[in-house]
Amino acid sequence: MAYETIVVEVEDSVALIRLNRPEALNALNSRLLEELAAAVSAADSNDKVRCIILTGSDKAFAAGADIREMADKSFVDVFTEDLFTISTEAILRCRKPIVAAVSGYALGGGCELAMMCDFIIASDTAKFGQPEINLGTMAGIGGSQRLTRFVGKSKSMDMHLTGRFMDASEAERSGLVSRVVPSAKLLPEAMAAARKIAEKSAISVMAVKEAVNRSYETTLREGLLFERRLFHALFATEDQKEGMGAFLEKREPQFRDR
Numbered sequence: 001m002a003y004e005t006i007v008v009e010v011e012d013s014v015a016l017i018r019l020n021r022p023e024a025l026n027a028l029n030s031r032l033l034e035e036l037a038a039a040v041s042a043a044d045s046n047d048k049v050r051c052i053i054l055t056g057s058d059k060a061f062a063a064g065a066d067i068r069e070m071a072d073k074s075f076v077d078v079f080t081e082d083l084f085t086i087s088t089e090a091i092l093r094c095r096k097p098i099v100a101a102v103s104g105y106a107l108g109g110g111c112e113l114a115m116m117c118d119f120i121i122a123s124d125t126a127k128f129g130q131p132e133i134n135l136g137t138m139a140g141i142g143g144s145q146r147l148t149r150f151v152g153k154s155k156s157m158d159m160h161l162t163g164r165f166m167d168a169s170e171a172e173r174s175g176l177v178s179r180v181v182p183s184a185k186l187l188p189e190a191m192a193a194a195r196k197i198a199e200k201s202a203i204s205v206m207a208v209k210e211a212v213n214r215s216y217e218t219t220l221r222e223g224l225l226f227e228r229r230l231f232h233a234l235f236a237t238e239d240q241k242e243g244m245g246a247f248l249e250k251r252e253p254q255f256r257d258r
């Protein structure tokens with residue numbers, strides 16, 4: 001598929017997907033979301049890819065859903081086309097880790113898209129927000145649910161109700177992002193993290209992703225049982241023997257995803 005609104009590069013087992021609508025601060029229009037879904041699905045089924053990075057430009061990860069495209073739609077339009085449902089499914093279905101590398105604005109649907117990824121590395125210029133309230137609307141692809149789980153009710157309410165932005169250091173303090181780095185170091189840092197993940201056993205990586213995500217879907221007791229059974233199951237893999245054997249033999253493990 002020839003992409004118009006994103007750029008995809010695969011290097012060192014990492015697929016780097018860059019949102020690329022600079023004229024609209026990477027606002028998420030239907031074309032971009034369709035291309036993003038296709039690129040994530042392609043990376044997920046590409047054996048050469050072990051980790052995915054999703055990024056934007058220095059100025060904007062994404063300034064939200066495309067307001068121009070949405071402005072004239074009616075309830076019947078958005079309800080019948082089930083706006084944003086299909087296009088976001090591919091991201092949620094992806095079994096490989098997705099790291100969001102966020103610089104500049106991550107607003108509305110942009111903030112929600114970053115939160116759909118597995119973790120967020122932010123540049124010190126990043127600004128997160130759910131300003132849909134200013135448009136007479138509200139979050140629509142997970143903001144009210146995910147932001148609340150990540151930063152707690154009080155801060156989430158504050159962000160959604162006032163529409164204020166959160167800078168990178170507040171985002172790190174509140175647990176929204178895993179690390180903050182100077183702007184120039186954002187992609188190198190994300191690439192280094194992705195390469196590190198790519199060195200691990202793909203089976204353990206997938207199991208970790210499933211287990212951590214399950215913690216948002218279930219009770220603690222069920223989540224602990226799910227984790228314990230996955231942990232037990234990994235003893236059936238050659239990679240567990242290799243990983244523990246390599247430690248005892250004081251050498252680097254050679255994982256084979258088996």
Ligand code: HXC
Binds near residue numbers: 084107141
């Ligand atoms: C369409 C957008 C856009 C958006 C920016 N642009 N955000 N176009 N949809 N979400 C366009 C502007 O219209 C402008 O185009 C160009 O990008 C540059 O933006 P400026 O406003 O001139 O830049 P600046 O003054 O630097 O301000 C940056 C900004 C502001 C603070 C990020 O653009 C802004 O407030 N954007 C909207 C943020 C927002 O409300 N997001 C939530 C959207 S609703 P022209 O052609 O004029 O040069 C949403 C719903 C989620 O996300 C629900 C499910 C997905």
